[in-house]
Amino acid sequence: MATVNLIYFGSVMDITGTNSETIDAPATLNELNAWLISRYPGLSVISYRLSVNRQLITDNRQLVNGDEIALLPPFAGG
Secondary structure (H helix, E strand, O other): OEEEEEEEOHHHHHHHOOOEEEEEEOOEHHHHHHHHHHHOHHHHHOOOEEEEOOEEEOOOOEOOOOOEEEEEOOOOOO
16 A cells, blocks of 8 residues: 545545545555545546646556645636
């Protein structure tokens, strides 16, 4: 298990009720995402992307101590 920092933005922050937390995470990003959805069921009905250490991630990967994982809802720009 790795201790990771989670950062929430926009609608994700509304669902979690906080902008960040530090947790003992499961071994992989996919397992963490499943854990987050079980803890915050509202995440299952919104769209978001995962960023690890400020890089958007599209596949599974091992988590290590100190990783910073951000849950990013879609952003609109102008």
